[in-house]
Amino acid sequence: MLEIVILGRGGQGAQTAGNQLARALFDEGLFVQVFATYGGARRGTPVASSLRADTRPIRLRSDITRADALLCFDESLLNEAFLRRGREGALVLVNSAREAADFTVADRRIVPLDGRAIARRNDMGKVVNSALLGGFAAALGQPALESICAVIEQTAPAKVAQNLAACREAHALVAGQLEEMA
Amino acid sequence: MNRMLNDDLQLLNGNHAVAWGVRLAGPDVAPVYPITPQTPILEKLIAFQAEGKFDCDLLTPESEHSAMAAAVAASATGARVFTATSSQGLMLMHELLHYASGARMPIVMFNVNRTPAAPWGFWPDQTDSLSQRDTGWVQLYSEHPQESLDTVVQAFRIAEACELPVMVNHDAFYVSHAVEPVSVPEAKAVRDFLPRRERSLWLDTGIGRSIGAPAGQEAWHASRREMDAAMARVEDLTREAGRLWGEATGRAYDVLEAYRMEGAQLAFVTMGSMAGTAREAVDALREAGLAAGMVRLRLFRPLPAAALRAALADIPVALVLDRNFSPGMGGIVHQELAAALYGHDGPRLYGFLAGVGGINVPVERLVALAREYRDAAPTHAPIWLE
Structure with a gap:
């Protein structure tokens, strides 16, 4: 089973990203479960989206405590407590302009991605979720870029072309980084 | 696949x-x-x-x-x-x-x-x-x-x-x-x-009637x-x-569901979403050689007491997982099950306050619980799960 936790601040689109990622994995033939947890949902408070994907129906109804991958929408939320929700060696994609070497985190594979810069370049303002999704899919190795793009096309409320461009740019950027590292 | x-x-x-x-x-x-x-x-x-x-x-x-x-x-x-x-x-x-x-x-x-x-x-x-x-x-x-x-x-x-x-x-x-x-x-x-x-009684402006x-x-x-x-x-x-x-x-339902209860030596009893996690715990326990099962209560009122007694008739130990709390008494499913079993042969019951307030109850916790309580001393007191 693949387990993922996405963390963002209310209004940033973490919940939407979780739903879009789940739909793309579902469209590729996997069973999925994705649920958001929040307190009194207010703009700016932390919102987490938990996602499971598997080749068989998912029965587990508990929190994800050993995720295979974490996606962090806001660098200020990248603390110990969040990192502990990932298993040892978990992929952590974080929305940040810093370099991977700037993060001193043991036993986690940190991949920074400057989602804000990509969003700006693609006329998306501060809306980073399509960029982060593209980058995250590249780092994770699934779902395929085209699966993510198909979901964005169906679900983006506006600026579909810009969302797609941001997603593709981020995907290429992260895929390129990983190739260099390999 | x-x-x-x-x-x-x-x-x-x-x-x-x-x-x-x-x-x-x-x-x-x-x-x-x-x-x-x-x-x-x-x-x-x-x-x-x-x-x-x-x-x-x-x-x-x-x-x-x-x-x-x-x-x-x-x-x-x-x-x-x-x-x-x-x-x-x-x-x-x-x-x-x-x-x-x-x-x-x-x-x-x-x-x-x-x-x-x-x-x-x-x-x-x-x-x-x-x-x-x-x-x-x-x-x-x-x-x-x-x-x-x-x-x-x-x-x-x-x-x-x-x-x-x-x-x-x-x-x-x-x-x-x-x-x-x-x-x-x-x-x-x-x-x-x-x-x-058609209802047996209803109000209609054309008929003089009150309810x-x-x-x-x-x-x-x-x-x-x-x-x-x-x-x-x-x-x-x-x-x-x-x-x-x-x-x-193609999706049939009953008042309760027995999951892997064949030859079970221990059963979880629970309601709602906890059952999904309990299924995984049952599978893990069976894999490790402990014959566990689960009874999931679907109809709570009226309580299907006879069906519960039948489902648990030959089970030595039952662990009730209550995601609720009645202060001064404990878990409500535990109380109800104890009442249903009173005067009948039935399992040794333990009542766990599991996940009260929405705290996480992972599979491993339930697996450990089964191992710990299969041979534990009887108690009627509610047991809090951290």
Whole structure:
């Protein structure tokens, strides 16, 4: 089973990203479960989206405590407590302009991605979720870029072309980084 | 092996699955007041109505108390009525819950189980509905979004057959906000499953009649004897609805579910979303050589006592997992099960307050619990799970 936790601040689109990622994995033939947890949902408070994907129906109804991958929408939320929700060696994609070497985190594979810069370049303002999704899919190795793009096309409320461009740019950027590292 | 890509599954969260069930059941009136984490049910119904797909008098009164008052009044005219709520909203309805059952209104209500304040919280916990157990409502508990859709439809059939209100419950977030593959049945299948039936009593401006007027002692007493007789039919009605639903959709249901109980030496007993995690614990324990099983209670009111006794007849140890808390007593399913087993041979019972306030209960915790308690000393005291 693949387990993922996405963390963002209310209004940033973490919940939407979780739903879009789940739909793309579902469209590729996997069973999925994705649920958001929040307190009194207010703009700016932390919102987490938990996602499971598997080749068989998912029965587990508990929190994800050993995720295979974490996606962090806001660098200020990248603390110990969040990192502990990932298993040892978990992929952590974080929305940040810093370099991977700037993060001193043991036993986690940190991949920074400057989602804000990509969003700006693609006329998306501060809306980073399509960029982060593209980058995250590249780092994770699934779902395929085209699966993510198909979901964005169906679900983006506006600026579909810009969302797609941001997603593709981020995907290429992260895929390129990983190739260099390999 | 992957899912078949040509199947009819769509991704819905638990609350939207409920809204789909309600849309297919076709209530005439739905008075609903929004409350987290129930609100997506109301939002989806409003969206269906805006699309012209849900022909229903959707009322949004100023409180849950008024919503239930409107539900009772609408139901008294013979209308098919749905409402939905959660936690504080359900508790604000309390006096009218008694009224609805006493007046024999077959209202269907969906409740999303959420912690009662104080302190304020939004977490999965069944204390809200379980504390309404004596109000005369039938209570069903669902484990996952598909079951929530299926059960809300079945609830109308059960309610209208016995003329008692039915409350269906699922857990906040783990079910209400969990987006999962759900199969939405054909409208015709639901129409055939849910024929309109004439009520035994209804209000009509053309007929001089009243419902719920002051009654003498004898009449009041008789009303409770009649409710008792109606409640006594619910178990069979629930089984019948579950069987017919199985014939229509391929998904059959019963009043309780036994999971891997063959030759079990230990059983978990639980309700709602906890059952999903307990299944994984049962599989892990069996894999490791301990014959574990699970009994999931689906119908809580009326309590299917004989079925529970039969399911647990040859089981040495039962661990009850209660995601609820009755202060001064413990877990409510534990109390109910102990009462059902009293005077009968049955397992040694342990009552765990598991996940109260929505804290996480992982598979490993349940596996450890089974190992720790299979040979433990008996105790009636509730045991808190950290």
